Amino acid sequence: MPLVTSKDMFKKAYEGGYAIGAFNVNNMEIIQGITEAAMEEKAPLILQVSSGARNYAKHVYLMKLIEAAIEDTGLPICVHLDHGDTFELCKSCIDGGFTSVMIDGSHHSFEDNIALTKKVVEYAHAHGAVVEGELGRLAGIEDAVNVSAEDASYTDPAQVIEFVEKTGVDSLAIAIGTSHGAYKFKPGQVPQLRFDILEKVEAQLPGFPIVLHGASSVIPEYVDIINKNGGKMPDAIGIPEAMLRQAAGMAVCKINIDSDLRLAMTASIRQYFAEHPDHFDPRQYLKPARANIKDLVRNKLVNVLGCNGKA
Ligand code: G3H
Numbered sequence: 240m241p242l243v244t245s246k247d248m249f250k251k252a253y254e255g256g257y258a259i260g261a262f263n264v265n266n267m268e269i270i271q272g273i274t275e276a277a278m279e280e281k282a283p284l285i286l287q288v289s290s291g292a293r294n295y296a297k298h299v300y301l302m303k304l305i306e307a308a309i310e311d312t313g314l315p316i317c318v319h320l321d322h323g324d325t326f327e328l329c330k331s332c333i334d335g336g337f338t339s340v341m342i343d344g345s346h347h348s349f350e351d352n353i354a355l356t357k358k359v360v361e362y363a364h365a366h367g368a369v370v371e372g373e374l375g376r377l378a379g380i381e382d383a384v385n386v387s388a389e390d391a392s393y394t395d396p397a398q399v400i401e402f403v404e405k406t407g408v409d410s411l412a413i414a415i416g417t418s419h420g421a422y423k424f425k426p427g428q429v430p431q432l433r434f435d436i437l438e439k440v441e442a443q444l445p446g447f448p449i450v451l452h453g454a455s456s457v458i459p460e461y462v463d464i465i466n467k468n469g470g471k472m473p474d475a476i477g478i479p480e481a482m483l484r485q486a487a488g489m490a491v492c493k494i495n496i497d498s499d500l501r502l503a504m505t506a507s508i509r510q511y512f513a514e515h516p517d518h519f520d521p522r523q524y525l526k527p528a529r530a531n532i533k534d535l536v537r538n539k540l541v542n543v544l545g546c547n548g549k550a
């Protein structure tokens with residue numbers, strides 16, 4: 240099974256009322272934990288790489304690890320650039336074998352976002368890759384950029400047809416109240432997503448795949464383990480799983496998850512060291528961390544995304 244684009248995955252997901260998990264990867268243990276869960280659950284998969292991940296691990300290492308995972312699992316896997324911010328970065332990822340890129344022009348004006356996205360789409364389509372664009376701006380932390388709640392803006396459904404027609408994008412990320420990182424809602428706040436916006440976008444673009452960023456649930460059990468074992472995380476509230484399931488049953492075909500992976504890994508490592516303060520072999524603490532990622536991803540695939548058995 241070679242690397243695939245997300246084209247077929249999204250078509251089936253839209254028709255089947257489920258979503259594909261797009262998990263951020265940074266190293267071997269994360270890739271193995273995710274792909275082992277997907278193999279056992281027979282789930283199609285998107286592995287996504289941010290520019291920070293690429294700087295940390297190097298493009299070639301991540302690409303080879305993902306190729307190894309495909310050989311090992313036999314799964315259809317799409318490898319995607321998360322939050323590409325320039326044409327050059329998108330081009331470099333496509334030239335280096337990625338089958339999908341995101342060009343995130345959401346911080347530009349509508350016209351400049353269209354021009355940049357169109358340029359990336361032309362290059363990607365000429366090279367067999369697909370493109371995700373973004374309209375509207377999420378709050379939260381991505382890479383070194385911290386977008387405050389005041390600077391965030393919901394997607395305007397009146398703009399989506401023009402954006403998709405003028406750019407030729409294959410999928411569209413929209414802002415309906417999710418946000419990046421572990422601190423999405425303040426303690427006491429009731430999480431709300433603007434499903435009315437999603438419905439309007441869906442009505443404007445029937446059959447077109449929509450993407451949700453910032454979709455970690457910030458699982459309280461992990462935050463608890465971190466804080467019981469020397470961590471100092473403030474109370475954190477994420478996106479309730481029921482809301483993600485609702486979105487997956489609508490036009491949302493791709494759901495992005497990174498923070499929950501980080502929490503699963505960190506909780507496991509902190510607990511391990513609290514229980515074994517004298518250990519120093521990385522294999523000893525990375526093994527349970529990888530297993531924790533596998534459990535987390537299995538739960539997402541089966542109970543949140545509904546894409547188990549769809550590979
Ligand atoms: O949306 C951003 C992702 O969580 C990637 O985070 O840029 O720190 O790798 P990163």
Ligand code: 13P
Binds near residue numbers: 452453454455456
């Ligand atoms: P989370 O921080 O909610 O995991 O979002 C990840 C994401 O959107 C990656 O693009």
Ligand code: ZN
Binds near residue numbers: 452
């Ligand atoms: Zn994102």
